[in-house]
Amino acid sequence: MKIGIIREGKNPPDKRVPFTPDQLKTLQDEYNGQLSFQVQSSSIRSFADEEYAEAGIEIVEDISDCEVLFGVKEVPVDQLIADKTYFFFSHTLKKQPYNRKLLQAVLEKNIRLIDYEVLKDEQGNRVVAFxxxxxxxxxxxxxxxxxxxxxxxxxxxxxxxxxxxxxxxxxxxxxxxxxxxxxxxxxxxxxxxxxxxxxxxxxxxxxxxxxxxxxxxxxxxxxxxxxxxxxxxxxxxxxxxxxxxxxxxxxxxxxxxxxxxxxxxxxxxxxxxxxxxxxxxxxxxxxxxxxxxxxxxxxxxxxxxxxxxxxxxxxxxxxxxxxxxxxxxxxxxxxxxxxxxxxxxxxLPREASQEFGKQLIKWVIPELLEENSSVLERATIARDGDLTIEFIYLTDFVNHHE
Incomplete structure (x- = not known):
């Protein structure tokens, strides 16, 4: 499985990252042969491209070879890549009108959207958060x-x-x-x-x-x-x-x-x-x-x-x-x-990112290698062009066209 770290596209720019260079190096060593990582080049991150490169992580401009893409904030509609699995904070769960077009695009582009905000353990407690x-x-x-x-x-x-x-x-x-x-x-x-x-x-x-x-x-x-x-x-x-x-x-x-x-x-x-x-x-x-x-x-x-x-x-x-x-x-x-x-x-982007990455390493990375992960399933808002059952309440939200 090839995993990509996308460049944050929202404005104002967000300097946080899902994983630090050291964390990706550790993951690449631990899951050698199972997972590989690419980082999309960015000049705004709190961790520079050079830091990732020094950790042995490939820096690319085109991230479309990756199956799974991790970001932090909402991805601009024109930067969404069809048929991928995305992890980011979508800010759509409360039917936020300013992100209606984002969720509509996710559905149109056949994207599996997994929202950090609804990643929870068996007891319903959130497991990754800033x-x-x-x-x-x-x-x-x-x-x-x-x-x-x-x-x-x-x-x-x-x-x-x-x-x-x-x-x-x-x-x-x-x-x-x-x-x-x-x-x-x-x-x-x-x-x-x-x-x-x-x-x-x-x-x-x-x-x-x-x-x-x-x-x-x-x-x-x-x-x-x-x-x-x-x-x-x-x-x-x-x-x-x-x-x-x-x-x-x-x-x-x-x-x-x-x-x-x-x-x-x-x-x-x-x-x-x-x-x-x-x-x-x-x-x-x-x-x-x-x-x-x-x-x-x-x-x-x-x-x-x-x-x-x-x-x-x-x-x-x-x-x-x-x-x-x-x-x-x-x-x-x-x-x-x-x-x-x-x-x-x-x-405080570097320390905040480091703690967030630790949570992802504990709760998400192992689940990616599970065939049917209940943790990821519960946090999946959209798949195959449709809302999942858990988030069907967003139907009227996405069907509204201004």
Whole structure:
């Protein structure tokens, strides 16, 4: 089996890779005779062509000889090669309209699309993800944003840090008043964000104490959906019911927006679930949040102030509390500053790629050599020009032609 590492074609460019040069060398040695690898030449990767070549990996311009192609972000429609198996984050599972044409092209070109986001073990847990790195960089950027907004401290950008160790060293510059910080999400993203909060030695408190107690030091709370969603009929909460039928629930997040000043949002959101708050709520005198770092970055999703995503080169915009309009970053003390970079791990691309590659080596490479891998089957969105049964719910999405 010949495996290709494609050049990332999405703009802005993504510097991450599915496998590092050393990882491909190890795989080529271990699976000698079973697997071979080619890397499509690229000038934007965090690992240069020369590093792959020095590891004994063939660099090519034309990748069409390979049966299986690995990327990171969505592949531009005009770069898709028919009749191949592709691995990448397609961002189509929530019927994202901006990727409708991508999924239509996948079907037209008879491509087998395996999406990293739905690669799961037998228990249904995701097995490959950049979530931890999104959490680390997103939380760091939350404090970078807070420093810019308050003028209390000045951090260099995460992308200017040499590595994770350097990033943690930079956090030593942070000096905080007794600010209350809201963190949503307890998965990989939330765990990565907590690494930054712990590095800053910020104390974690319960939801009750966060709302009701005064502190003379900065504190944070980790919220789950049970903390800010309640059943419309009686105010109760049942986790299984909520995940099966979120439309039965409403948000009561506002009390945390009254208590907190900085929010780090890292929770998964079901499009059928209520928003955490409505845009008109930010005009209320008691809505205290002034910095929102939306790591999950669902535009039009649970955080209405995420009017659009942002980029590494232009990471923050402000939202006017009265009008809800998007403003230039840090133009007003009274507005809300929103950090919504949609490719956060790209700020520490080499280390993020290395960890991602380890996950692929453990969970995906052995499965490629299985005749009928259940792991790969469950993550296959499209094959033979059709959606698979698991993803048949996307039919109306792909059949819609604008």
């Amino acid at each position: 979530g931890r790195w999104a959490g680390i960089v997103g939380a760091y950027n939350a404090f970078w944003t807070y420093g810019k907004k308050t003028d209390l401290f000045d951090l260099k950008r995460a992308q200017e840090c040499e590595d994770l160790l350097d990033l943690h060293s930079e956090l030593a510059k942070v000096t905080l008043p007794p600010v209350k910080i809201v963190l949503t999400g307890s998965g990989r993203v939330g765990g990565g964000a907590k690494e930054v909060l712990h590095s800053l030695k910020i104390r974690e408190v319960s939801a009750h104490d966060f709302l009701h107690l005064y502190y003379d030091e900065p504190v944070f709370v980790t919220l789950s959906s049970a903390d800010y969603y309640r059943r419309k009929s009686d105010g109760g909460y049942d986790k299984r019911e909520f995940y099966m039928n979120p439309g039965l629930y409403e948000s009561h997040f506002h009390k945390f927006a009254e208590a907190g000043e900085l929010m780090i949002s890292g929770a998964y959101w079901n499009p059928e679930a209520p928003k955490l708050f409505e845009m008109n709520a930010i005009a209320a005198d008691d809505f205290q949040l002034s910095v929102i770092a939306d790591i999950s970055c669902d535009v039009g999703g649970p955080i209405p102030t995420t009017i659009s995503s942002t980029t590494i080169s232009d990471p923050v915009f402000d939202v006017d509390r009265e009008t809800g309009e998007k403003l230039p970053a840090f133009g007003s003390q009274t507005s809300i500053s929103v950090m919504a970079i949609d490719n956060l791990p790209c700020e």
